Amino acid sequence: MAPQQSNDSLARATRGAEASTPKAKLTAKETQILMWCFKGKTSWEISRIENCTESTVNFHFANIRRKFDVSSRTCALLKAIESGAIIVDSVVARGAHERG
Secondary structure (H helix, E strand, C coil): CHHHHHHHHHHHHHHHHHHHCCCCCCCHHHHHHHHHHHCCCCHHHHHHHCCCCHHHHHHHHHHHHHHHCCCCHHHHHHHHHHHCCCCCCHHHHHCCCCCC
16 A cells, blocks of 8 residues: 555645646737637738737747747747646637537
């Protein structure tokens, strides 16, 4: 029983560490940028939608990657969803044209 007990302790410690990890604080613009990324938009497309330059969009992505300590926008998007920094509605995830 001792090995099982140590595994349970490790699991509790791991869950506790995840709960104490602070969630990245995203600005409203960073959240919008991530949502457009989730919908498959490129930096160029996002820049047209948000009425800004492509470099501004990439600047926001650089800040987002830094906040989540990742090296790609895909990883940043995954971390944002996992941490609850952005909420993805099932209707948004499927798309308006698809039926549930």
